[in-house]
Each structure stands twice: as structure tokens, then as C-alpha cells.
Amino acid sequence: MNKTLNQKAWFFVIPVFVLVAFNAVVPLMTVVNYSFQETFGSNVFTWEGTRWFKQILHSERFHSALGRQFLFTFIILLIQLPLGIGIALTMPKKGWGVPVCLILMSMPLLIPWNVVGAMWNIFALPEIGFLGHSLNSLGFDYNFTQQVGDAWFTTVLMDVWHWTSLVVLLSYAGLNSIQPAYYQAAEIDGASRWDVFRYIELPKMKKVLTLAILLRFMDSFMIYTEPFVLTGGGPGNSTVFLSIDLVKMALGQFDLGPAAAMSLIYFFIVLLVCWIFYNLMMKDEAK
Amino acid sequence: MSKVTLKNLSHSYLKKQEKDSDFVLTNINIDWNDGGAYALLGPSGCGKTTLLNIISGLLVPTKGKVLFNDKDVTQLNPVQRDIAQIFQFPVIYDTMSVYDNLAFPLRNRGLSETEIDSKVREIAEMLELTSTLNNRASGLTADGKQKISLGRGLVRSDVNVIMFDEPLTVIDPHLKWVLRSKLKELHQKIKRTMIYVTHDQTEALTFADQVVVMHEGQIVQTGTPIELFEKPKHTFVGHFIGSPGMNLLPCKITNGEINLAGQRIASNTSFKKTNFEKTQVGIRPEFINFSKDGIPAKVLKVNNIGRHRIVDVETGGGKIKILSNPQDEIPSGSAFVTFNQKYTYAYGDDWIIE
Numbered sequence: 001m002n003k004t005l006n007q008k009a010w011f012f013v014i015p016v017f018v019l020v021a022f023n024a025v026v027p028l029m030t031v032v033n034y035s036f037q038e039t040f041g042s043n044v045f046t047w048e049g050t051r052w053f054k055q056i057l058h059s060e061r062f063h064s065a066l067g068r069q070f071l072f073t074f075i076i077l078l079i080q081l082p083l084g085i086g087i088a089l090t091m092p093k094k095g096w097g098v099p100v101c102l103i104l105m106s107m108p109l110l111i112p113w114n115v116v117g118a119m120w121n122i123f124a125l126p127e128i129g130f131l132g133h134s135l136n137s138l139g140f141d142y143n144f145t146q147q148v149g150d151a152w153f154t155t156v157l158m159d160v161w162h163w164t165s166l167v168v169l170l171s172y173a174g175l176n177s178i179q180p181a182y183y184q185a186a187e188i189d190g191a192s193r194w195d196v197f198r199y200i201e202l203p204k205m206k207k208v209l210t211l212a213i214l215l216r217f218m219d220s221f222m223i224y225t226e227p228f229v230l231t232g233g234g235p236g237n238s239t240v241f242l243s244i245d246l247v248k249m250a251l252g253q254f255d256l257g258p259a260a261a262m263s264l265i266y267f268f269i270v271l272l273v274c275w276i277f278y279n280l281m282m283k284d285e286a287k
Numbered sequence: 288m289s290k291v292t293l294k295n296l297s298h299s300y301l302k303k304q305e306k307d308s309d310f311v312l313t314n315i316n317i318d319w320n321d322g323g324a325y326a327l328l329g330p331s332g333c334g335k336t337t338l339l340n341i342i343s344g345l346l347v348p349t350k351g352k353v354l355f356n357d358k359d360v361t362q363l364n365p366v367q368r369d370i371a372q373i374f375q376f377p378v379i380y381d382t383m384s385v386y387d388n389l390a391f392p393l394r395n396r397g398l399s400e401t402e403i404d405s406k407v408r409e410i411a412e413m414l415e416l417t418s419t420l421n422n423r424a425s426g427l428t429a430d431g432k433q434k435i436s437l438g439r440g441l442v443r444s445d446v447n448v449i450m451f452d453e454p455l456t457v458i459d460p461h462l463k464w465v466l467r468s469k470l471k472e473l474h475q476k477i478k479r480t481m482i483y484v485t486h487d488q489t490e491a492l493t494f495a496d497q498v499v500v501m502h503e504g505q506i507v508q509t510g511t512p513i514e515l516f517e518k519p520k521h522t523f524v525g526h527f528i529g530s531p532g533m534n535l536l537p538c539k540i541t542n543g544e545i546n547l548a549g550q551r552i553a554s555n556t557s558f559k560k561t562n563f564e565k566t567q568v569g570i571r572p573e574f575i576n577f578s579k580d581g582i583p584a585k586v587l588k589v590n591n592i593g594r595h596r597i598v599d600v601e602t603g604g605g606k607i608k609i610l611s612n613p614q615d616e617i618p619s620g621s622a623f624v625t626f627n628q629k630y631t632y633a634y635g636d637d638w639i640i641e
Contacts, residue, residue, distance in 0.1 A: 184345050185378035188365045189439060190395035199380040199391075 034260035052261035062262065064237070065245040066269075072152075072241060073220045076159045080216060081209070083160070084167025089201070091172055102172075105165040113162075117229025120158040124230075144231065148238040151231050155239055158226055163219065167212045174208035175201060210281045214274055221270055242266055289355045289447035289480055291342065293317040296351030298337055304349065311337050312504045315351070319497075322478045324471075326495035328485060330527070334504040335484045339450050342482065344368045355447050371440035372450040376457060377432035381425040385416055388424050389438045396443070410442045413473065430458045430466075437466075444477065451483045455490065467493060488528050500524050516571075517630060522637045525569050531597060534575070534607040535634070538568040545633050548603035550582050554631040556640055563635030572597065572610035574627035577618055581625035589617055600624065 126132040135142040224243035233240040250259035296315040344365040492512040507521035519525035525533030545552040
């Protein structure tokens with residue numbers, strides 16, 4: 001077959017190219033530019049080389065924010081994945097229950113993030129909030145504005161409330177794509193309920209779960225608005241996650257150079273973790 | 288090893304049944320002998336898969352009973368019934384090796400590993416899977432996967448019945464032949480009752496000793512392939528089996544004889560009952576010949592289909608097809624045809640008049 005070569009087609013790509021340039025390439029390059037220089041405003045820059053990177057990588061503050069960040073992400077993944085899969089397994093497969101469940105599940109996902117933070121802040125207030133007041137009257141000494149454990153508990157609970165639905169919806173879609181014959185064959189083979197989950201449902205959900213883990217990792221690793229509104233990073237620095245720390249450094253202290261270097265390090269960590277994880281999950285597919 | 292009996296079986300997927308059309312199966316009665324090879328033949332949507340799922344225990348029938356060796360098993364699940372079933376699309380456990388896939392039903396029944404090993408290897412040998420036993424099952428081709436499905440069904444040698452639900456749909460044509468003869472060979476070797484569901488008449492007729500033809504949720508005829516061919520009891524069997532199917536022409540029954548557009552047609556039918564809403568005369572294309580006199584006809588078209596030729600002719604009663612042997616001479620234009628009396632049947636409201 002002869003294909004006529006027509007280079008004019010490249011013109012069609014230009015709009016996309018321009019868009020991507022403006023919303024990704026140009027801002028990223030600006031950050032790269034800042035990360036190697038020092039500025040005191042008025043567009044005066046002095047070259048600093050890799051100084052900011054070294055400073056961030058050796059900073060105690062960055063280490064602890066990164067540690068908190070990994071811990072937070074790890075905890076919410078550990079809760080949200082099993083919980084999400086569990087809820088998806090118990091959801092009805094047909095009838096009027098399906099739309100009801102789907103709408104209920106989508107609700108938390110539709111609420112703006114700062115509203116979620118504000119909602120939970122009020123909900124958890126020790127004196128007047130429903131959660132805070134109830135816990136205290138049940139005899140728990142609960143105060144998320146004063147106690148580190150309580151602050152973490154509330155932040156994690158809020159994230160679980162906000163995002164488990166995403167795992168549920170993805171798992172539910174994965175479960176629904178399994179042919180009935182698989183369940184029938186398993187029944188005839190004498191498989192137990194656990195076997196069905198372990199050898200049919202889980203392998204068939206692998207792709208959607210990979211997606212769910214990636215999305216939940218990225219989102220939770222970059223979480224900002226909700227904890228910022230809920231705890232403001234406190235008490236002390238106990239709930240200062242990477243994004244909160246970054247904004248403090250860039251806009252609070254106006255340390256644009258170190259903040260830019262931190263952004264890039266942050267970006268590469270997210271990229272690296274996603275890349276490693278994706279390759280691990282997809283290793284078997286390639287075979 | 289088991290005899291299968293179905294008694295007055297009806298099934299509906301609706302919770303409440305108000306009219307006959309709510310049922311996908313109506314009043315099914317079957318007696319299948321131990322160790323036989325049976326086929327359920329019918330077009331898509333005639334209820335054959337539903338019937339199979341009722342026999343295997345995946346579905347509980349709305350009405351009627353399922354008996355294995357005269358024992359009522361209607362309420363038992365597939366494991367309690369001890370049956371094997373192979374589905375239309377290959378079902379494999381992706382994360383297991385081929386070996387573990389074949390061993391899975393045995394392990395679930397608590398057999399010892401040495402027993403499992405010998406059985407798995409035996410069945411793998413039979414299905415030519417030995418070289419791939421240690422591979423991951425998900426990497427195989429569609430027919431490789433279907434072989435595993437077959438293997439998982441066949442590995443348990445003690446089952447009452449082995450059921451196949453159009454198992455060769457996804458298999459390449461040349462492999463279909465291989466697997467089909469494998470199944471037949473296997474049946475002769477292990478002598479289990481086997482039930483094979485298909486919409487493909489060739490598959491049904493080559494596999495089974497007895498074929499059950501289903502149409503709109505009913506059994507229209509049960510018989511050997513030859514019986515179905517030579518004496519269809521229902522017009523559906525007539526045109527569904529055979530290629531091309533039976534010629535069916537509207538006719539009248541007058542004075543105890545078939546009257547096709549004023550022409551008297553000889554048959555061996557004795558008409559005890561004649562009040563039908565619709566009467567038809569049926570004759571297979573194989574049993575019509577050109578002759579010097581008989582029914583006047585006009586030759587319309589001759590189609591060459593390899594060894595045979597199909598001739599379209601127009602008679603006073605309507606268009607018919609004739610299957611003509613290579614050595615026969617086919618007249619052009621006006622001609623006469625005769626129906627072989629032995630194979631000429633009359634049908635009243637689609638059922639044979641006897």
C-alpha cells in the first residue's frame with residue numbers, strides 16, 4: 001500500500017503543543033530556573049548551582065515532612081484498598097440498589113476539597129462538633145487541635161471518608177466485568193468463597209486496582225487543601241505534609257530557590273514511585 | 288456414572304409467572320441412560336443452556352424434578368451432585384499454572400497430592416498439555432485455555448455427568464475436528480454420561496448417540512441422528528437439521544390424502560385427525576427426483592455445491608429445493624418431479640400427522 005506523505009498534518013498538532021507548553025512545560029521550566037538561582041525580587045537573579053538541592057536533601061525539616069507524608073499515604077492506602085474492595089464486593093449487582101449505591105458512593109467525591117476540610121473541622125470540634133462531642137461524652141479524651149494522635153486520626157478518617165469511594169467504584173467496575181461463567185465454573189470446581197476471591201476476583205481486578213493504587217498514591221502524596229483547612233498542619237508541625245511545607249516555604253518565607261528545588265525533588269519522588277510500582281504490577285502482563 | 292431423568296421440568300427467570308411466555312422451558316421430560324452421549328441441539332435462545340444449568344445444579348427449576356439414578360437431586364448444588372461442566376468461553380484461573388488449574392478441582396475435594404499428580408498427568412497427556420504444565424495458564428491461546436477448561440472437567444474421573452456448553456465456539460475450525468474426535472474417543476474410553484449443548488448440527492450429530500432437539504423452550508424431538516433426518520416429528524426439526532433443510536409446502540388434507548395445489552401426493556400417513564389450523568407437506572431435498580411424469584415443475588436455478596447440486600424448482604404449491612446427485616441429469620425449463628413416498632410426511636400445526 002502506498003501512503004502519500006503529507007507533512008501538513010503536523011499543523012493539526014500545533015494547538016495541543018501550544019496548550020501543553022503553556023500549562024506544563026513553561027511553568028515547569030520556570031521552576032527549574034528558580035531552583036538553580038537566588039532572587040530577591042525585581043527580576044534580579046544570581047546563579048547558585050546545586051546549592052538549594054543539597055540544602056533540601058540535608059534539611060531536617062524536609063526529612064520529617066517526607067516521613068510524615070509516606071506514613072500518611074501508607075496508612076490511607078492500607079485502609080482504603082481493603083475497605084474499598086470489601087464495600088464493592090457487598091454492593092448489589094442488579095436491581096434498584098445499584099443506582100442508589102453508586103450515587104451514595106459518588107457523593108463524597110463531588111464535594112470540593114476545602115469544603116471537606118471545613119466540614120470535618122466543624123464535625124470534629126471537641127466542644128460542639130458531632131464527632132468530637134460524642135467521643136468526649138463517651139469518655140475518650142479527644143481534641144484534634146491539641147493532641148497529635150487525635151489530629152492524625154481525624155485527618156486519616158477524613159481522607160478515608162473522602163476517597164474510599166474511588167476505590168469502591170473502580171473495584172465495582174472490575175467485578176462487574178467478570179463473566180458469570182467464572183463463578184459457575186468455580187462453583188462446580190468446589191471452590192470456597194475465599195478461593196473465588198483469591199483466584200478469580202482479585203486477578204480480574206488487578207488492572208483497576210493498579211489504577212486505584214496509583215491514583216490514591218498520587219492524590220494522597222500531594223494532599224494539601226483538606227489537612228490545611230482541618231488542622232493547618234498542627235498541632236505543632238505534626239500534620240505538616242509535603243505540600244503544606246512547600247507552600248509555607250514558597251509563599252510564607254518567600255524562599256523561592258529552595259522551594260523550587262523542593263518542588264522538583266517532590267515531583268521526582270512521585271514519578272519514581274509510580275514508575276516502580278507500575279512496572280512491578282505490569283511485569284507479569286509482559287510475559 | 289449416572290442415569291439422568293428430568294420430570295415435568297419448567298423454568299422461568301421471573302419471580303411471578305402469569306402466562307406461558309414467561310417460561311423459558313416448558314414441561315421437559317427426558318430419560319438419559321447411564322454412559323450415553325447426548326446432545327442438546329437448538330438455535331440460540333431456545334433454552335438449552337438454561338436446561339443444562341438446571342441439570343448441573345447452577346439453577347433450581349421453577350417446577351419439576353431432576354433425578355440422578357432415580358434419586359431426587361433437584362435441590363442439591365453442583366458439588367453435591369458431583370458433575371463437571373465445561374463452558375462456552377474458556378474459564379481459567381489466571382494466576383495459576385496449567386498444572387494447578389487442572390489440580391484445583393481435585394484439591395478442593397481433598398485428594399492426596401500423589402493421587403492428584405497421577406490424574407493431572409494422565410489428563411494432560413490426553414489433551415496434549417504435558418509440555419505446558421508448568422506455564423502460567425494466562426499466557427496460552429484461546430484453544431489452549433479451552434483445553435484447560437476441558438481438562439478441569441475431565442480430571443475428576445468419578446463424576447456423574449459431564450456437561451459441555453458449546454465448548455468449541457472459540458476454537459479454530461481445524462482444531463475443532465481434533466477436539467471433537469478427542470471428546471468422542473474420551474467418551475468411549477471413560478463411559479461417562481455426557482451431555483453436549485450446541486447449535487451446530489454437525490457437532491451434535493457427530494458427537495451424540497441421541498440428539499434432543501429444542502425449540503422455544505420445548506423438546507420437539509429426541510432420536511438418533513438418522514431418525515431426526517429421516518423422520519422429523521416437527522417442522523422445526525425438518526428445516527433445522529439437514530442442509531438445505533426440509534421442503535415444507537402448505538397443503539390440504541382431502542379424503543385422507545395430501546392435496547398439494549390440486550395434485551394428489553402419496554404418503555404412508557393414515558389420517559385419523561384432520562382438523563388442523565395449518566397443514567403442510569414435508570419432504571427433504573434428498574428424496575425428490577426428476578421424472579417423466581408426476582408433479583409439474585419449472586426449473587429456476589441450479590447451484591453447484593461440490594459433490595451435489597441444489598436445484599430450485601417452482602411447483603404449483605410453491606418453491607422447493609432438490610438435492611441432485613452428480614450423475615443425474617437435470618432438465619431445463621419445464622419438468623416433472625416425484626416425491627419418495629416413504630419420506631413424505633404431512634404436518635398439522637407443525638407436528639407430524641401419523
